[in-house]
Each structure stands twice: as structure tokens, then as C-alpha cells.
Amino acid sequence: MAKEFKTIDELIDLLESRNVITDENTKTQLMRESYYAVVNGYKKPFLDTQAMKESANDVFLKGTRFEWIYSLFLFDRDLRSLTFKYIAKAEAIMKNAVVYSFCKANPGPNDYLATASYASAKEMLFAKGFSGNRAKIHQTNLSRLMSVLNKKVAGSDGKAFISHYVNRYGFVPLWVLANDLTFGHIAHFYQLQRRSVQNNACKTIASISGSNRRITAQELLHAFSVLVDFRNLCAHDERLYCAKTGRSHDIAFKDMVEQMVPILPQEDLLDFFNELSQLFDKYKTVMRIVDPNSMLKEMGIPIVETLTTEKE
Known part of the structure; x- marks a missing residue:
């Protein structure tokens, strides 16, 4: 089943629901580079692999900031x-x-x-x-x-x-x-x-x-x-x-x-x-x-x- 299109605001909400701390620059950065290129491409070091054993979705390590992934x-x-x-x-x-x-x-x-x-x-x-x-x-x-x-x-x-x-x-x-x-x-x-x-x-x-x-x-x-x-x-x-x-x-x-x-x-x-x-x-x-x-x-x-x- 194809994933539904999400607005930038919805993508930010999704990140925050998965333990990622965003800031005032996140929206601009995602609009400039795309969620797929940044998050899907560079999320691996920041994922909580233990928590993901009990979740069907990505779970990030607590305290992870979007700016770290973006960096x-x-x-x-x-x-x-x-x-x-x-x-x-x-x-x-x-x-x-x-x-x-x-x-x-x-x-x-x-x-x-x-x-x-x-x-x-x-x-x-x-x-x-x-x-x-x-x-x-x-x-x-x-x-x-x-x-x-x-x-x-x-x-x-x-x-x-x-x-x-x-x-x-x-x-x-x-x-x-x-x-x-x-x-x-x-x-x-x-x-x-x-x-x-x-x-x-x-x-x-x-x-x-x-x-x-x-x-x-x-x-x-x-x-x-x-x-x-x-x-x-x-x-x-x-x-x-x-x-x-x-x-x-x-x-x-x-x-x-x-x-x-x-x-x-x-x-x-x-x-x-x-x-x-x-x-x-x-x-x-x-x-x-x-x-x-x-x-x-x-x-x-x-x-x-x-x-x-x-x-x-």
C-alpha cells in the first residue's frame, strides 16, 4: 500500500511523535532538502533499535534533535x-x-x-x-x-x-x-x-x-x-x-x-x-x-x- 502524502507540518508532527526534537529551522530545512533525503537517508545512527523491536514504526533515541540528523x-x-x-x-x-x-x-x-x-x-x-x-x-x-x-x-x-x-x-x-x-x-x-x-x-x-x-x-x-x-x-x-x-x-x-x-x-x-x-x-x-x-x-x-x- 502506497504511503499517503504528508505536508511538512504533518511530517514534523510525525518526527516529534517518534522522539525527535524539532525547532524553528526544521520546516525550512525539510522544504529545502525533503524528508526522504534527510530523515530516511540519515536516521540509522539515531534510531532506538531496542524500542523498535516492539514497534512497527521508527523510534528515535530520546533526546534526538532533528538538527543532529540534518548535520x-x-x-x-x-x-x-x-x-x-x-x-x-x-x-x-x-x-x-x-x-x-x-x-x-x-x-x-x-x-x-x-x-x-x-x-x-x-x-x-x-x-x-x-x-x-x-x-x-x-x-x-x-x-x-x-x-x-x-x-x-x-x-x-x-x-x-x-x-x-x-x-x-x-x-x-x-x-x-x-x-x-x-x-x-x-x-x-x-x-x-x-x-x-x-x-x-x-x-x-x-x-x-x-x-x-x-x-x-x-x-x-x-x-x-x-x-x-x-x-x-x-x-x-x-x-x-x-x-x-x-x-x-x-x-x-x-x-x-x-x-x-x-x-x-x-x-x-x-x-x-x-x-x-x-x-x-x-x-x-x-x-x-x-x-x-x-x-x-x-x-x-x-x-x-x-x-x-x-x-x-
């Missing part, structure tokens, strides 16, 4: 913004490394449109533990990639810089087209590369990051998978601080950060961790029931040992 909501929004900034940096490095490595191995202006430039089903790199039909996945993924690339080159989406290259030169270099390819597109592009191209991309990333530990082709494939998921999560305003992605929903924020360690330059990693610490300091006094130190530990921030090991 967790705002914290997560700022966390998404901050995280997106550094994932975008990693994305640029990964995209450029893969495109550069492909073009170095396949210098023809239209080589990326030829299926012969890509790995065979036998050569294609798969995630660890993959047990599906490799030939079928290869055929499907290569066909989809070719469709995307050809549509982009045809200028069906009307991108001016693509039309410029087509009209002036009769082709679009991959390093130009890459600007119109998503992180997900490049992830599929990378997976379909021959191992020599993948290894060269890994070498390029290591030279950019200054890391003493070179990321392997398999690890880079995993990094693409994790970072694409978290980038999309941030871009679509989904809950981040306790998010779990992956097929088994077991990849958490700390795992995402670990994927950036061998990719981002050390100064960017340190800036990321410093800004994360500042963010927690900003909100630690306003979320009350949520313990920032416990949240930090659960999220795996900062990964001091990893950074120290990389520097040595």
Missing part, C-alpha cells in the same frame, strides 16, 4: 563534494595514462575504431575470481564499446570540438575523443586492451604518482571498478559515508581510498586526508550521537601506514 546529512554532502574532487583527479590520471598507452601502441588516427586493435577473448583481463563466459562477455563489451566510439565520432550528440576535427581533418584523434568519454567508458576501454598497453598504462601512472610500488594491470582494473562506482555515487548525491558498492556490496569508503593511494601523487593524497580531517573537525560537535572518531576509524581515514610505506 549528518550536510556532513555527507560535503564529504561527497570533497571525495568527488579527488576521484576526478585520479580519473584524469587513469584516463590519460590508458589513452596515451593505447595511442603509443596504435598510432594510426582511427586505430581505436578497429576491433583488431583490442585484446581477444583469451587475452581480455577479467576480475579475480571471474567464472562466467569470457567469450560472451568479450563479444558483448567490445560490441558496446565500438558502438559508443562510432557514435561519438559521428557527432550524434552535437559536440562542437568533435565536429571541428571531423570537418577539418576527417578524423578525431582518440586523445581528443577521450574528453567526451565517461570514466566508465574508459574502464571498459582499458579492460579490452592488450596486456602490453595495460602494463604501460600502469607504468605511466606510477611515474605520475611517484609511488615506489607500481600498480599491476589487475589492480588497475579493480581500481577502475571501485572508483567508477564511487564517482557515480557522488555525482548522483547518494549516501557516501557508510556506502558499500560492488557485486557483494562489501566495498566501503576505506577501500575506495586505498585504490587512490597508488594513483594520486603523494601531495594530493596528503591534501585529501588533511581536508577530510578538517571536515570531521567541522562537524564533530554538531552530530552528537554520531562519534566522529569511530566514524573515522570505520571509514579508514587516514591510512597513515599506507602513506608512510609508500614514502619509504
Whole structure:
């Protein structure tokens, strides 16, 4: 049975009936952000799980203030913004490394449109533990990639810089087209590369990051998978601080950060961790029931040992 529409005043009454203390700002905040986004998205740490065993509805811990729930909501929004900034940096490095490595191995202006430039089903790199039909996945993924690339080159989406290259030169270099390819597109592009191209991309990333530990082709494939998921999560305003992605929903924020360690330059990693610490300091006094130190530990921030090991 569908839930009935409730006015903001009725929603406030509902919160108060469930132990939440509201104030003069609650109505404006709910009108601005919506009840579903704030309360349904961030209520979990504030719920009285014991009392809920005897209730069909949510019951909040006594003394819970709406402003605490709202502060967790705002914290997560700022966390998404901050995280997106550094994932975008990693994305640029990964995209450029893969495109550069492909073009170095396949210098023809239209080589990326030829299926012969890509790995065979036998050569294609798969995630660890993959047990599906490799030939079928290869055929499907290569066909989809070719469709995307050809549509982009045809200028069906009307991108001016693509039309410029087509009209002036009769082709679009991959390093130009890459600007119109998503992180997900490049992830599929990378997976379909021959191992020599993948290894060269890994070498390029290591030279950019200054890391003493070179990321392997398999690890880079995993990094693409994790970072694409978290980038999309941030871009679509989904809950981040306790998010779990992956097929088994077991990849958490700390795992995402670990994927950036061998990719981002050390100064960017340190800036990321410093800004994360500042963010927690900003909100630690306003979320009350949520313990920032416990949240930090659960999220795996900062990964001091990893950074120290990389520097040595």
C-alpha cells in the first residue's frame, strides 16, 4: 500500500511523535532538502533499535534533535563534494595514462575504431575470481564499446570540438575523443586492451604518482571498478559515508581510498586526508550521537601506514 502524502507540518508532527526534537529551522530545512533525503537517508545512527523491536514504526533515541540528523546529512554532502574532487583527479590520471598507452601502441588516427586493435577473448583481463563466459562477455563489451566510439565520432550528440576535427581533418584523434568519454567508458576501454598497453598504462601512472610500488594491470582494473562506482555515487548525491558498492556490496569508503593511494601523487593524497580531517573537525560537535572518531576509524581515514610505506 502506497504511503499517503504528508505536508511538512504533518511530517514534523510525525518526527516529534517518534522522539525527535524539532525547532524553528526544521520546516525550512525539510522544504529545502525533503524528508526522504534527510530523515530516511540519515536516521540509522539515531534510531532506538531496542524500542523498535516492539514497534512497527521508527523510534528515535530520546533526546534526538532533528538538527543532529540534518548535520549528518550536510556532513555527507560535503564529504561527497570533497571525495568527488579527488576521484576526478585520479580519473584524469587513469584516463590519460590508458589513452596515451593505447595511442603509443596504435598510432594510426582511427586505430581505436578497429576491433583488431583490442585484446581477444583469451587475452581480455577479467576480475579475480571471474567464472562466467569470457567469450560472451568479450563479444558483448567490445560490441558496446565500438558502438559508443562510432557514435561519438559521428557527432550524434552535437559536440562542437568533435565536429571541428571531423570537418577539418576527417578524423578525431582518440586523445581528443577521450574528453567526451565517461570514466566508465574508459574502464571498459582499458579492460579490452592488450596486456602490453595495460602494463604501460600502469607504468605511466606510477611515474605520475611517484609511488615506489607500481600498480599491476589487475589492480588497475579493480581500481577502475571501485572508483567508477564511487564517482557515480557522488555525482548522483547518494549516501557516501557508510556506502558499500560492488557485486557483494562489501566495498566501503576505506577501500575506495586505498585504490587512490597508488594513483594520486603523494601531495594530493596528503591534501585529501588533511581536508577530510578538517571536515570531521567541522562537524564533530554538531552530530552528537554520531562519534566522529569511530566514524573515522570505520571509514579508514587516514591510512597513515599506507602513506608512510609508500614514502619509504
